[in-house]
Amino acid sequence: MNPALTRPRSVLFAPGNRAELMAKLPRSNPDAVVLDLEDAVPNTPEAKAEARIMVRDAARDLVAAHPKLNVFVRINAPHSPYFADDLHALTPELAGVVVPKLESGADAVAVATALAEYGLSLPMMAGLETALGVWHAHDIMAVPAVAWAYFGAEDYTTDLGGTRLSEPSGTPNLEVLYARSRVALAARVAGVPALDIVVTRLNDDAAFLVDAAQGRALGYAGKLCIHPAQVALCHSTFGPTSADTARARRLLDAAHTAAEAGRGVMAFEGQMVDEPMLAKARALIAQAEAESPQAEVGAQSGHHE
Numbered sequence: 001m002n003p004a005l006t007r008p009r010s011v012l013f014a015p016g017n018r019a020e021l022m023a024k025l026p027r028s029n030p031d032a033v034v035l036d037l038e039d040a041v042p043n044t045p046e047a048k049a050e051a052r053i054m055v056r057d058a059a060r061d062l063v064a065a066h067p068k069l070n071v072f073v074r075i076n077a078p079h080s081p082y083f084a085d086d087l088h089a090l091t092p093e094l095a096g097v098v099v100p101k102l103e104s105g106a107d108a109v110a111v112a113t114a115l116a117e118y119g120l121s122l123p124m125m126a127g128l129e130t131a132l133g134v135w136h137a138h139d140i141m142a143v144p145a146v147a148w149a150y151f152g153a154e155d156y157t158t159d160l161g162g163t164r165l166s167e168p169s170g171t172p173n174l175e176v177l178y179a180r181s182r183v184a185l186a187a188r189v190a191g192v193p194a195l196d197i198v199v200t201r202l203n204d205d206a207a208f209l210v211d212a213a214q215g216r217a218l219g220y221a222g223k224l225c226i227h228p229a230q231v232a233l234c235h236s237t238f239g240p241t242s243a244d245t246a247r248a249r250r251l252l253d254a255a256h257t258a259a260e261a262g263r264g265v266m267a268f269e270g271q272m273v274d275e276p277m278l279a280k281a282r283a284l285i286a287q288a289e290a291e292s293p294q295a296e297v298g299a300q301s302g303h304h305e
Helices: 019-028 045-065 083-089 105-117 131-135 137-141 153-160 174-190 205-218 229-238 242-260 275-291 294-304
Strands: 010-015 032-036 070-074 096-099 124-128 146-151 194-196 222-225 266-268 271-273
Touching (some): 019 032, 019 229, 045 083, 105 137, 124 131, 124 137, 131 153, 137 174, 146 174, 153 174, 174 194, 174 205, 205 222, 205 229, 222 229, 242 266, 242 271, 242 275, 271 275
Parallel strands (some): 010 032, 010 222, 096 124, 194 222
Antiparallel strands (some): 266 271
16 A cells, blocks of 8 residues: 555545546546445446446456555445445455445444455545534544545535535535534544545636635545546645745754754744644655655556556
8 A cells, every 4th residue: 555545635536337437547646546336336236236347357457557556446335235245346455445424433343344254354434424424423433444534525415404505615615614624623533534525516626726725724634536637636735845845844944953052932934933833844744755655656657558
């Protein structure tokens, strides 16, 4: 598994019944890809069965061709009639399994148990996209098998009986602000990286960047992507820029010099500095160093295509 997935910036989905789209997933160099058996596949037994075969084959091909690419499969929810059969589409080579619409810690434990009975120990990306799921977000993410989480705004507002407003405005949309914040907070407390909501307006970079900036401000590690063009926008928003990293290094150097001189309080580039600012600088540098292998993944992905 690529080290960058400790803080994934981009997770790109493709329909599990579209072999040509699944094969193209690595081209935009996302941190992780998801072959989707849930929403992207028609809700009929025949369509789901056909997609399982396609997903299993596609996952094996992607892992073989791109060893450093994190490949996930999104199965149907544990209360769905398709859940048990979806386990047949999973293989040990996957980076993990995406489980939508989890609503309690017991749900997450039940999924982990089902995976173990099937001979798999895959970590889970938990989907929090119902009222109960958001309410029990911390309980779900406290389950050891849950390694990542995401918030699904569309399903959440539908389940709540609310209305999804046009996305995005200059400020976070109020109909999902509470739930979006609750999931991010629960993820931080549980120590689980959380992925922010999808932007369904395609070919609108400005709209995506506004929404991604809101997600980052709320504490999300990255964002779910439904189009390859959104990946680079995610990386520009959630990944530290070279200017960010350079400034963080200057700040830490200045703090070190001040400490050696016995000064507990210092100013840096016109701003008073405190320990939280130094901690943020250290974290930013650590993130930049963890994400540096992504350049190699991109080079390999380009080579194989």
